[in-house]
Amino acid sequence: MILGSKEENIFDAERNQEEAQKEQALSYAESIISTVRDPLLALDQDLRVVKASRAFYEVFKVNPQDTIGQFIYDLGNKQWDIPRLRDLLETILPKKTSFDNYELEHDFSTIGKRTMLLNARQIDEVLGKKKIILLAIEDITERKQVEALKEQALAYLESIINTVRDPLLALDQDLRVVKASRAFYEVFKVSSQETIGQFIYDLGNKQWDIPRLRDLLETILPEKTTLENYELEHDFSTIGKRTMLLNARQIDEVLGKKRIILLAIEDITERKQVEALKEQALAYVESIINTVRDPLLALDQDLRVVTASQAFYEVFKVSSQETIGQFIYDLGNKQWDIPKLRDLLETILPEKTTFDNYELEHNFSTIGKRTMLLNARQIDEVLGKKRIILLAIEDITERKEAEEVIAKLDKGLKQRAQELEAANKELEAFSYSISHDLRAPLRHIDGFIGILRKSSADKLDAKGLHQLNVISDSAKQMGNLIDALLFFSRIGRVVMEKNFVNANKIVQSVVSDLQPDIKDRDIEWKLGTLPPMEGDPSMLKQVFANLIQNAVKYTGNRLKAIIEVGSTDAENGEDEFFVRDNGAGFDMQYVGNLYGVFQRLHTIEEFEGTGIGLANVRRIITRHGGRTWAEGIVDNGATFYFSLPKPEVRKS
Amino acid sequence: MIFKDVLVVEDNAKDLELTLNALGENNLANPIVVARDGAEALDYMFVRGKFATRPKGNPAVVILDMKLPKVDGLEVLKRIKADPNLKYTPVVMLTSSREEKDLMDSYQLGVNAYVVKPVGFSEFVMAVKSLGGFWAVVNEPPLENNKKEESSNL
Numbered sequence: 001m002i003l004g005s006k007e008e009n010i011f012d013a014e015r016n017q018e019e020a021q022k023e024q025a026l027s028y029a030e031s032i033i034s035t036v037r038d039p040l041l042a043l044d045q046d047l048r049v050v051k052a053s054r055a056f057y058e059v060f061k062v063n064p065q066d067t068i069g070q071f072i073y074d075l076g077n078k079q080w081d082i083p084r085l086r087d088l089l090e091t092i093l094p095k096k097t098s099f100d101n102y103e104l105e106h107d108f109s110t111i112g113k114r115t116m117l118l119n120a121r122q123i124d125e126v127l128g129k130k131k132i133i134l135l136a137i138e139d140i141t142e143r144k145q146v147e148a149l150k151e152q153a154l155a156y157l158e159s160i161i162n163t164v165r166d167p168l169l170a171l172d173q174d175l176r177v178v179k180a181s182r183a184f185y186e187v188f189k190v191s192s193q194e195t196i197g198q199f200i201y202d203l204g205n206k207q208w209d210i211p212r213l214r215d216l217l218e219t220i221l222p223e224k225t226t227l228e229n230y231e232l233e234h235d236f237s238t239i240g241k242r243t244m245l246l247n248a249r250q251i252d253e254v255l256g257k258k259r260i261i262l263l264a265i266e267d268i269t270e271r272k273q274v275e276a277l278k279e280q281a282l283a284y285v286e287s288i289i290n291t292v293r294d295p296l297l298a299l300d301q302d303l304r305v306v307t308a309s310q311a312f313y314e315v316f317k318v319s320s321q322e323t324i325g326q327f328i329y330d331l332g333n334k335q336w337d338i339p340k341l342r343d344l345l346e347t348i349l350p351e352k353t354t355f356d357n358y359e360l361e362h363n364f365s366t367i368g369k370r371t372m373l374l375n376a377r378q379i380d381e382v383l384g385k386k387r388i389i390l391l392a393i394e395d396i397t398e399r400k401e402a403e404e405v406i407a408k409l410d411k412g413l414k415q416r417a418q419e420l421e422a423a424n425k426e427l428e429a430f431s432y433s434i435s436h437d438l439r440a441p442l443r444h445i446d447g448f449i450g451i452l453r454k455s456s457a458d459k460l461d462a463k464g465l466h467q468l469n470v471i472s473d474s475a476k477q478m479g480n481l482i483d484a485l486l487f488f489s490r491i492g493r494v495v496m497e498k499n500f501v502n503a504n505k506i507v508q509s510v511v512s513d514l515q516p517d518i519k520d521r522d523i524e525w526k527l528g529t530l531p532p533m534e535g536d537p538s539m540l541k542q543v544f545a546n547l548i549q550n551a552v553k554y555t556g557n558r559l560k561a562i563i564e565v566g567s568t569d570a571e572n573g574e575d576e577f578f579v580r581d582n583g584a585g586f587d588m589q590y591v592g593n594l595y596g597v598f599q600r601l602h603t604i605e606e607f608e609g610t611g612i613g614l615a616n617v618r619r620i621i622t623r624h625g626g627r628t629w630a631e632g633i634v635d636n637g638a639t640f641y642f643s644l645p646k647p648e649v650r651k652s
Numbered sequence: 653m654i655f656k657d658v659l660v661v662e663d664n665a666k667d668l669e670l671t672l673n674a675l676g677e678n679n680l681a682n683p684i685v686v687a688r689d690g691a692e693a694l695d696y697m698f699v700r701g702k703f704a705t706r707p708k709g710n711p712a713v714v715i716l717d718m719k720l721p722k723v724d725g726l727e728v729l730k731r732i733k734a735d736p737n738l739k740y741t742p743v744v745m746l747t748s749s750r751e752e753k754d755l756m757d758s759y760q761l762g763v764n765a766y767v768v769k770p771v772g773f774s775e776f777v778m779a780v781k782s783l784g785g786f787w788a789v790v791n792e793p794p795l796e797n798n799k800k801e802e803s804s805n806l
Contacts, residue, residue, distance in 0.1 A: 440748055442771050446771060449773065451773075476771055480771075483750070490752070
């Protein structure tokens with residue numbers, strides 16, 4: 001400071017010159033005092049005001065008359081009589097000749113409570129005074145307030161940054177991190193040491209060096225100063241692939257920086273996943289609704305249609321425009337305003353949350369009288385609605401009609417079955433009675449002939465004895481016929497077993513049963529390997545027994561009989577079996593009679609038998625779902641065939 | 653030695669004659685008693701009615717027809733086998749019926765043998781003769797008078 005320049009020694013010889021110089025210096029000093037912007041006082045050694053700057057008068061609202069020559073403490077109603085100032089001026093200054101930036105808060109009577117910044121210099125012998133104190137007073141009240149506000153704002157900002165749940169970065173104009181929220185460190189697993197002061201793109205192994213982010217921060221933000229809900233998907237080296245929601249604000253002059261960018265980073269990966277799931281679920285539900293074959297309505301809690309399946313539109317011949325959002329009872333000319341449906345939806349459903357298979361017969365205006373099967377479920381919170389009612393509507397009109405027809409047929413069938421059963425019972429009783437009552441007289445005829453022969457043999461001649469034998473044979477023959485007929489009738493009636501049957505074993509057993517009767521015969525057996533059969537074992541054995549016995553019987557007049565048993569794999573799901581012989585054969589024109597009851601192509605004298613064996617075979621095979629047929633040439637052998645469905649392949 | 657009775661239950665006179673004729677071939681020492689229907693057969697077994705005064709003791713064998721007036725053969729069989737005193741008495745069904753149902757019913761009720769009357773006389777004689785000989789002579793029946801034990805087992 002010029003006024004603070006060193007004191008000068010005064011020499012007598014140059015007194016005048018010095019006086020002139022003094023004057024000049026003084027006026028210079030005065031002009032300086034007057035031009036300084038801040039209040040300035042020059043006090044003498046008695047602390048009386050020698051000089052005051054214009055700013056002093058302006059700031060403290062006083063005039064020179066009340067100021068110059070006044071004791072400083074008396075100035076303006078003694079508003080300067082402040083203990084602290086007294087201390088500064090009377091104790092500190094004399095010792096140190098200066099003090100700097102001394103803050104003084106005081107309630108001035110003229111201008112109120114202010115904070116003044118005091119600077120003082122003590123200068124010896126100037127302005128014609130032995131000692132001058134220059135006291136510069138700067139009103140820093142506003143500046144202090146601004147600073148306090150600034151500090152408050154800063155603290156507030158920092159507290160905000162630290163309390164936000166989401167990661168938050170404050171970047172300066174060079175994109176270096178000024179501040180980071182606690183959440184930032186936690187989410188990105190980094191420390192404040194490796195973050196603060198760093199270039200954002202260098203953070204955490206440069207995991208933030210993302211072209212999209214660069215674009216946002218360097219191009220978009222400077223233009224728009226704000227950035228909202230910007231989604232950024234990125235594979236972060238510390239936390240893996242995440243989706244972040246970015247929000248940014250550019251703020252000027254804060255935190256002691258010219259420009260600050262606040263960058264809020266929200267990890268919305270899970271939220272996105274949940275949303276995606278929700279959308280998928282929704283799409284799934286809608287796809288279900290649309291793929292169900294039956295009409296389906298989704299109603300909200302007010303019974304308005306939220307969604308309807310394609311089938312609904314098709315069946316009820318309505319469009320989605322006149323359906324969605326409509327009150328269900330208003331749909332299609334109020335054709336759904338049915339008391340029973342109201343009851344179901346408004347009374348039953350709220351109580352039970354579900355109803356199943358409710359039949360509703362109604363005359364619909366679009367499609368006429370139909371019977372609908374209703375199923376409903378009440379679901380809470382779905383499709384963005386608090387409550388959803390899913391109403392499935394199945395048109396069962398045709399089914400009902402069909403069911404009625406079936407029921408009628410069924411009734412008829414049952415009646416028929418009852419009749420059949422009654423007839424069967426009657427037949428059973430009939431055959432029972434035949435077996436008992438018809439055979440008894442035969443037994444008596446033969447029995448009494450036997451007694452007669454024994455008691456009176458000596459009284460009869462050869463002719464008489466022959467006639468007794470004929471009567472006896474006839475009675476026996478009739479007994480055999482009755483037995484055969486009973487057997488035939490039983491085959492048709494008995495309950496069949498259904499087992500796997502080893503055809504080879506059956507044939508072996510039949511042949512071995514025959515041995516006593518054929519020990520005098522020369523028979524060549526050609527027994528092929530047969531596939532397994534499925535059916536009633538005893539009945540199937542009866543078939544082979546009949547056919548093989550026939551073959552033995554009808555080759556009786558051959559010197560050498562050849563009997564072949566074999567099978568072929570038919571392609572229609574059947575196995576074909578045959579028994580072939582080189583015996584008497586038959587005329588193919590009578591082949592139709594072969595399988596009839598009591599039908600014979602030979603006389604009893606030629607070949608004995610009841611004529612019922614092949615009828616039994618046909619009846620058994622027919623009951624097993626197979627067929628019978630035969631081929632023969634007179635005197636040149638015969639082949640008897642039968643087929644059976646292949647056994648069902650069963651596990652275990 | 654006391655020979656036990658052979659009870660023949662047969663309603664048909666001709667069958668009865670044939671049966672008795674066949675049994676006669678055995679020259680059995682056992683008395684042959686005839687009942688002509690199921691009720692009479694039961695009277696004999698329980699020593700009552702027409703048979704109230706008969707000597708005590710169960711028969712060596714009951715030859716029982718199936719189709720009988722009043723009480724049929726199966727019912728007679730059932731009552732015999734249900735009685736603790738009678739149940740070990742051998743019962744042979746001699747019947748014209750080859751019906752499987754009759755056969756099964758009889759065995760289920762505990763019949764001791766089931767013989768179908770052959771149509772041929774010689775076969776018939778053979779059958780009746782052999783069953784009479786077997787049950788009346790060969791077979792050893794259980795001791796009687798075990799009443800109390802038997803009842804307690806029921």
